[in-house]
Amino acid sequence: MIDAIRHDDLDRLKEILINEPSKVSKEALFEAAKLGNLDILKYLVEYSRISLNEYDDEHRNVLHFGAESGDLEVFKYLVERCGMDPLEGDSDLVTPWDIVHDLRQSYENMYEEYPEDSLALGYINIENYLENKFSHKYEDYYHNPIRRGFYPDPSIVRVGSDYYMVNSSFIFFPCIPISHSRDLIHWEIIGHAITNPDWAHLDELEGGRGYWAPDISYYEGRFYITATYRLNDVPPTYRRQIVVSSDKPEGPYTEPVFIDEDGIDPSIFNDDDGRRYMLLNRGARIFELDKSGTKKISDAQLLYYGDHKRAPEGPHLYKKDGYYYLLEAEGGTGPGHRVTVSRSKELFGVYERCPYNPIMRQKDETAAIQRCGHGDLVETQDGRWFMVYLCGRALDGRYSILGRETAIDPVTWTPDGWPIVNDLKGPSAMQVKPFPEMDTDSDAEADNGKRVRISPCGLYMEYMTPRPFEDGEVVCSSDERKFQIKGSRAPLSSVDSRNIVLRRQSSLVFSYSVSMDIPDIKDGQSAGICGYYDENTFFEFGITRKEGRRYLYVNEHIGDEDRALLSKEPLEGTAESIRLYMDTDHLRRELSYCLNEEGDRRHFATLDNVFYLCDEGLDRGKRFTGAMVGMYAFSGANEMIVSFRDDMFKEM
Structure with missing residues (x-):
């Protein structure tokens, strides 16, 4: 059936469906829409047993595929005769109009002029149609x-x-x-x-x-x-x-x-x-x-x-x-x-x-x-x-x-x-x-880049800590993105832990990184970046010291379980600073680093599934918040102050 659609063979498609009507599939419907074959699409819609309430694994319906075709008549048929909604989102909240707009812009970025049969003209025609239909431009939407x-x-x-x-x-x-x-x-x-x-x-x-x-x-x-x-x-x-x-x-x-x-x-x-x-x-x-x-x-x-x-x-x-x-x-x-x-x-x-x-x-x-x-x-x-x-x-x-x-x-x-x-x-x-x-x-x-807004408590406005911190334990620079954090005596797994400086995770795909001056760290102490939900579920990635030598480490804390990984070799003795990176794709986190902010980034560990950073991640206590990222320092019984700077959260 898919082969018949790809070869624009309506007669063969009819023969297949007459003999075996149950063979019709959503994949066939989507393929016809994507290829912009109006006659085949009409036949499937009007004569087969297909349902228009079908979605693919990304929750895309037939109009999402029709949008890819760049064919105005296919798009209009699906909207006007089939009642499909150009503003319905898929699993990433991408709508058919988003697809049309993004493809149009891609062509406009590539070419100064298009051939008359160019797909770009098709996307332009569909977008003009949508603007007339809804009396609003794409930019008028949120x-x-x-x-x-x-x-x-x-x-x-x-x-x-x-x-x-x-x-x-x-x-x-x-x-x-x-x-x-x-x-x-x-x-x-x-x-x-x-x-x-x-x-x-x-x-x-x-x-x-x-x-x-x-x-x-x-x-x-x-x-x-x-x-x-x-x-x-x-x-x-x-x-x-x-x-x-x-x-x-x-x-x-x-x-x-x-x-x-x-x-x-x-x-x-x-x-x-x-x-x-x-x-x-x-x-x-x-x-x-x-x-x-x-x-x-x-x-x-x-x-x-x-x-x-x-x-x-x-x-x-x-x-x-x-x-x-x-x-x-x-x-x-x-x-x-x-x-x-x-x-x-x-x-x-x-x-x-x-x-x-x-x-x-x-x-x-x-x-x-x-x-x-x-x-x-x-x-x-x-x-x-x-x-x-x-x-x-x-x-x-x-x-x-x-x-x-x-x-x-x-x-x-x-x-x-x-x-x-x-x-x-x-x-x-x-x-x-x-x-x-x-x-x-x-x-x-x-005001981006022109001002830094600081709360009366001393934190940048978009940041927070689990429970309050004492005066001087967290200090933020008023003119640039710098943090000075006093190490907590209690670990992140305790309600007594303090001074974990966090910001909300606002995207499913993002890159987060922070530069940290490597502190004069003692055995058992640690500092770095973290993915955080609460004291019961989090992961930490940074530097610790064991038997007098500094190591990179990562630890996932899930309920009463810790999954720790220590680098095989200690850090270079001359390193004064380190940039820590967290690259996120849904539930996957890639952790890497760069010493002294020079040279190539080095991969350290991959966390394949941080499912625990959400309400459903653990059945313990009240879980109503959300995933966060940030900086931490654990000093234990000995005092330690750690300087961080240039933290960056970039949605991809």
Whole structure:
């Protein structure tokens, strides 16, 4: 059959299918589309038993292959007659339009002029067709997720034309990142809710605990952030709620005030009459706050348990057109995660469920973006609505190595007054920007290379450490990318480990490297770079000393197991610095190095499967974060200070 398609032999194909109709395959369909053979494609679609819901191993459908053909008529047939979506993403979130655009650009980069029958003209014609069909250029679109890597549980607020978002930080310090945007797509961390180590209260907490599901709101000139403070499972108290506030979105914020009401995922709702309330799970329970937003002044009561009735959490309340709208996350944080809505004319009235629930859920179990939920709505300055929500992308359908990320999709209101997200199609891979006419350079992009933003705790804004560090233990240069790290007395496998300087892994394919001045290291000490999830799962790659000699080493720590490898020969005695490299392709890590930053890189080890750097990587404790990369130093009983510089994270 494939041979008949490749030889453009429709008669032979018909004969095969008439005699053995069950022989038709998705491979035949994809091949016909890829080769741009419209007659054969039509026959397969209209006369064979083939399904158009077929995908290859990369979750590409027939339109992805039709895009490769460069044939406008094939592409139009699949879109207009077969209803295929040019904006549907594959396992890497690549859409048919992405394919057309990238191939067009490849030809334009190679040739100044094309022959009339050139494929480049075909890609140009398809792209022109798509621009006319959707009334937008390719550059007017964004791709989800908008915050890639460990950015779970988003909450958003608008003040004027500025948007501010917070995400969970768990046991990482500084606590609760605050990001800013003007276009809802490009974001930059501008501050944190807690930057004083004495106010963090994280020292004894196990990985995955700490600050959960923050909410940001604005009330009478002040920004308020509330979150659940999740303790270890030691009775009698497991959960408390905290509130901080500031007159500036970036802070500094007040010392956290604790509210002792059990539950998770608090949010603050300010009603039109000036009264203030806090909501939290299970379902959506509500109690009144005083004017300061820091004191509970009524008992909690249940507004509505939820539509799906399983793990209702993340409640947010909005008032619009005389209704109180209650948004909830339900179904657990796995594949069944979703967003539902209900409403009431009275705050404490009976809430009716939305007939369109769930208003956000991923229905395609094989799609790249999964576990969509925990949403928060925002209205733009021109009256449109959007919802930010968490999502996850799992490698091989199993390992969400990047953690839970943040996505955004448009919200429309039905004639009967209900909000629906992305026309109930689930998460989008490619969507029109909220403000396509706006300059898309974020503050960070515009200032790239011109400034270095440092948090009040002393770290660069995009970095964090597991639990707080003491003053002077981590020092960052204000004018260039330099780090000075005091070695921790406890190893990375301990909750007492400190000063591991980390940044989020934001891509599945990337290169990370750091230069390190080789310290005067003593036996048992070590320093270098790491891939990190928590104290239970990580790997370290660097220099250690054994029996008076320095060696390169790598160690994978998975639960109670260590897999260590020491170099056969000690390091050269004259080496003063070393650059350590980590090249990543999905779950594979290639580790290499270069002494004194001269000469060729030398391969040291390959870690074939770092599956353990994700929620699903180990069944121990609370695992809700994501993979990170960074620098560490372990000194043990003896003091050691290590200098790092020029750390680079480059997505490939």
